[in-house]
Amino acid sequence: MSTTMRLDLHSDLHRAEPADTTSLQRVPAKRRTALLEQDAPLLMQARASEGLTGGLVERCAAAGLGAIYATTKTHDMVALINRHQQLQAGPVLFDAERYAGKGRDGASGHLDPDWTAYQRRIGIQQPLTDSSYIAANNHARLTAVLKEGANQSKAITTLPLAKHWITNRADELVDQINRFGNPVALMVEDRNDPFATEAAVLGLLHVLAHADVPVLQLRCDITAIGALAFGASHAAIGTSTSRRHIWPPTGGGPTKREPAAYVPASMSHRSLSTIGLAIPHFSDDLRLWTCDCDFCAGATLDHIATETEAAMHSLHCLASLAAKVIGNDPTVSARSWIEACRHALSVNQEISAKLVKNWPVPGNLKAWIKATR
Known part of the structure; x- marks a missing residue:
């Protein structure tokens, strides 16, 4: 096994010297500014049921995380706020998900001021707007959503975007964001990981670097932590695959998948x-597969048997990585993130060499490395 694979990405992250510190000089390092009154950089994006009966609030409280719940049911919203307060978990936001599914509202649906007003009445200081989907090149829709969002007091304008806005129209996107001057929350559409290409990561970095307002990156995978390292105010990782991106309207939508757990050494969900x-292919050295998170307590990852157990483990590991990467010095945070990506890419390549088709190398790690060369 190579020395690269022996790096513990969680315990040794800040002891490892970046392989090429000059490569980040072209990437602007922007200091993260918290937007939410109760600061928690990393949030979990989840179904309401996960917070009400699934134990997510308890896990967020233990890890110092907040959560974004997909619900418009007033009773559930109040119950979730109360649970977060009682257990001293991180901040709560609510997502109306008007942009999701085959029947998504993407033509001319206006933002509902009553939606944000109600959230403020129940204690959400800076609520997300109920924005509808913004298709590629629909400039009028982008402008309308940003304009209406800016007219809602202390709201965060949700931008559920076609990927084209990030990969091909980042200049125009950030210009429009700055024009209206309201905090925004980005969510990007793709059948898979929206940030598995260099163009997508470059677009995100451009928006983060040039936005004059706080930017949140929601409904994401591990890129959420990268966004925080490069200046996002807050970012959210989905508790399931379907909540780590916006699913396109064609192709039947997301299907029920086998539970996946985060593999810390590879920085990927499997x-x-x-x-x-x-x-079993690494029986001579199990360090890649041994986890010291609060849930696993030194066990190998094959002890995880259920979706709930996978969620408990993954949340603790992601919180740990975020805490180690995100610091007060934006340059150090950026370098820590890219170095973590480099080592994780090396780990994935070595695992893939043994498992071939059964372990594809994550495109997002390669994309981050290429985008910051």
Whole structure:
């Protein structure tokens, strides 16, 4: 096994020297500014049921995380706020998800001021707007959403975007964001990980670097932590695959998938069966597969058997990585993130060499490295 694979990305992250510190000089390092009154850089994006009965609030409280819940049910919203307060968990936001599904509202739906007003009445100081989907090149829709969002007091304008806005229209996007001067929350559409290409990461970095207002990156995978390292105010990782991106309206939508757990050494989520298949190939050295998070307590990852257990483990590991990467010095945060990506890419390549088709190398790690060369 190579020395690269022996790096513990969680315990050794800040002891490792960046392989090429000059490569980040072209990437603007912007200091993160918290927007939410109760600051928690990393949020979990989840179904309301996960917070009401699934134990997510308890896990957020233990890890110092907040959560974004997909619900418009007033009773559930009040109950979730109360649970977060009682357990001293991080901040709560609510997502109306008007942009999701085959029947998404993407033509001319106006923002509902009553939606944000109600949230403020129940204690959400800076609520998300109920924005509808913004299709590629629909400049009028982008302008309308930003204009209406700016007219709602202390709201965060949600921008559910076609990926084209990030990969091909980042200049125009950030110009319009600055024109209306309201904090925004980005969510990007893709059948898979929206940030698995260099163009997408470059677009995100451009928006973060040049926006004059706080930017949140929501409904995301591990890129959420990268966004925080490069100046996002807050970012959210979905508790399931379907909540790590906006699913396109064609193709039948997301299907029920096997539970996946975060593999810290590879900085990627993998199905439980894939993890079980991989571990025997490394029986001579299990350090890649041993986890010291509060849930695993030194066990190998194949002890995780259910979706709930996978969520408990993953949340603790992601919170730990975010805490180690995100600091007061934006340059150090950016370098820490890219170095973590480099080492994780090396780990994935070595695992893939043994498992071939069963362990594809994550495109997002390669994209971050290429975008910051």
